[in-house]
Amino acid sequence: MPTAPRVHLVIGTRPEAVKMAPLALALRRAGVLEPVLVATGQHPTMVAQALEAFGLAPDVVCALHRTTGEQAELVAQLVPALDAVVAEGSAAVVVQGDTTSALVGGLVAMWRRVPVVHLEAGLRSGDLAAPFPEEANRRLLGVFADLHLAPTRRAADALRAEAAAVGAGTDRVLLVGNTVVDAVLEVAASVIAADAPAPQDPRLAAVHEAVTAGRSRLLLVTAHRRESWGAPLDRVLAATRQVVDAHPDLVCVLPAHANPAVRAQVDAALGDHPRVVVTDPLPYPELCRLLARAALVLSDSGGIQEEAPSFGVPVVVLREVTERMEAVDVGWAQLVGTDTARIVAAAKGVLDGDRTVPRTGNPFGDGRAARRSADALAWLLGLGDRPADFAVDHAG
Numbered sequence: 001m002p003t004a005p006r007v008h009l010v011i012g013t014r015p016e017a018v019k020m021a022p023l024a025l026a027l028r029r030a031g032v033l034e035p036v037l038v039a040t041g042q043h044p045t046m047v048a049q050a051l052e053a054f055g056l057a058p059d060v061v062c063a064l065h066r067t068t069g070e071q072a073e074l075v076a077q078l079v080p081a082l083d084a085v086v087a088e089g090s091a092a093v094v095v096q097g098d099t100t101s102a103l104v105g106g107l108v109a110m111w112r113r114v115p116v117v118h119l120e121a122g123l124r125s126g127d128l129a130a131p132f133p134e135e136a137n138r139r140l141l142g143v144f145a146d147l148h149l150a151p152t153r154r155a156a157d158a159l160r161a162e163a164a165a166v167g168a169g170t171d172r173v174l175l176v177g178n179t180v181v182d183a184v185l186e187v188a189a190s191v192i193a194a195d196a197p198a199p200q201d202p203r204l205a206a207v208h209e210a211v212t213a214g215r216s217r218l219l220l221v222t223a224h225r226r227e228s229w230g231a232p233l234d235r236v237l238a239a240t241r242q243v244v245d246a247h248p249d250l251v252c253v254l255p256a257h258a259n260p261a262v263r264a265q266v267d268a269a270l271g272d273h274p275r276v277v278v279t280d281p282l283p284y285p286e287l288c289r290l291l292a293r294a295a296l297v298l299s300d301s302g303g304i305q306e307e308a309p310s311f312g313v314p315v316v317v318l319r320e321v322t323e324r325m326e327a328v329d330v331g332w333a334q335l336v337g338t339d340t341a342r343i344v345a346a347a348k349g350v351l352d353g354d355r356t357v358p359r360t361g362n363p364f365g366d367g368r369a370a371r372r373s374a375d376a377l378a379w380l381l382g383l384g385d386r387p388a389d390f391a392v393d394h395a396g
Contacts, residue, residue: 004034005091007377008109010082011058012042012101015180015303017050018284019120020096022182022370024056032378036060038085040078040101046281053187053284060085071100071133078104083112090114091381095141098123098134103141110144117377120178121148122155123323130227130321131302147380149373151178151306151364152326156389172380176372177390181365184288184307191289199286203277207251208289217295217351219243219252223318225300229262232338236318237269239343240298244275246344247351252276253290296350298343305333309362314355316346326363331356366390 009024011017020037027035039047039058051057062081066073078101086093086108093109095102096119106116118141128135142148142162150156150173160170190196198205210216223236244252256266256278270276282290291297292311297304300318305327308315315333327333334355336342349355369390378384 004032005381005383006036006089007033007092007094008036008038008060008085008090008105009094009096010038010040010101010105011047011051011096012040012099014043014046014050014284016096016099016101017047018183018303019179020094021051021054021056022179022186023094023119023373025054026370026374027377030374030378032383033091033374033381036090038062038082038105040064040082040105041066042074042078042099042101050284054183074100075104079108082108086112086114092117092146092377094119094377096120098131098138098141100133100137103137106141106145115146115380116141116144117147117149117380118142118145119149119373120151120155121145122150122152122157122159122173124155124158125321125323127321130319131225131323132227135323146172147376148173149176149376150174151176151369154326174372174376174387175389175391176376176387177365177369178306179365179369179373180303180306181310181362182367182370184291184310185367187285188288188292188311191285192292196289199289201279204253204279204286204290207253207277208293210251211293215249216251217247217249218290218293219250219347219351220290220294220297220299221252221254222297222299222301222304224257225319228300228318228338229257229259229265232318233262233265234269235338235340236298236343237266239340239347240276241270241273242340242344243298243347243351244273246348250275250295250351253279255279255282255287257281296347298347306362306364308332309358309360309364312357314350314357316343316350318343324364330360330363331358332360332363 024035038060041062041064092115094117095105109116156175159173256263297315305324309332320337334346372387375387379386
């Protein structure tokens with residue numbers, strides 16, 4: 001019996017792992033193509049942990065020897081490592097989002113004349129400096145990808161406009177939804193079930209018990225982007241303390257960045273607060289558990305903006321610009337930057353009931369994006385029909 005063509009899924013960071021895992025599972029279920037998970041080594045430990053939440057593990061691991069942590073060093077090592085993988089034979093290479101791993105994976109495949117599939121294609125902030133260097137990475141991928149799997153109508157429209165501007169066709173732009181919705185729904189269902197084990201960290205177990213029993217409300221705070229470090233993070237932490245102080249029923253969980261300087265900054269600002277729990281970066285299932293139970297999230301994370309609407313949780317976005325305006329447009333998110341007063345005002349508006357929570361569903365997906373993406377891959381390679389677009393009323 002002939003083997004299915006191999007499709008390489010390039011994964012460098014935890015968000016890539018989370019968003020690529022549902023596609024790997026959908027491809028396995030379909031049986032038309034064989035998914036090969038390639039861990040680039042950009043964030044090796046966090047990638048392995050994230051994949052484990054879905055019962056997956058990397059099939060290929062690139063051995064990098066990083067010392068400076070600079071982009072030039074990463075690219076210099078990734079190019080030959082990924083080229084060797086693709087050179088062994090690949091029907092297509094799938095990259096996700098806008099990381100350095102995604103850009104290099106796409107370039108190597110393009111150089112080898114292997115079809116490049118861009119998952120979560122078409123996001124644009126319009127500002128090359130924010131997010132940096134991600135905005136440039138995804139624009140470059142948009143130039144040479146053979147198949148663009150757009151998460152929202154806004155993203156698909158951006159890709160079609162760019163293609164039309166250079167006289168290119170738009171038939172390879174498909175609106176599939178965002179696989180992160182598939183991921184968060186699947187993982188959260190397992191950790192918020194009645195028989196799910198309590199968190200291993202006793203502090204988180206206490207938070208979970210208090211929130212589940214209705215004695216407390218949960219504020220989740222994540223501020224990880226490099227542009228938030230330093231003075232912007234100080235303002236975010238000051239706002240967090242003010243919001244918690246103003247609401248006696250509020251407990252706050254803040255998973256801090258692993259960078260020692262950032263962790264020290266967080267501990268200095270909030271480590272002494274009796275209703276604030278500062279943790280190390282959390283496994284994805286535990287983050288999903290917190291997100292599903294939160295009353296409000298303060299975050300600069302793109303993934304959180306996409307995931308929170310699935311649980312009816314508003315987000316105060318700690319960025320000046322976002323490429324995920326769909327959540328802002330329908331009211332799930334407020335874009336406030338890192339000004340302390342603006343953060344406090346937005347948070348109080350939600351927590352005090354002054355801001356109405358939307359009645360719409362998640363504008364980023366319906367939980368079936370992975371299946372559409374798997375069908376799109378098969379269509380690209382002549383092994384199936386083109387899937388119908390993600391077409392719910394709130395597609396963005």
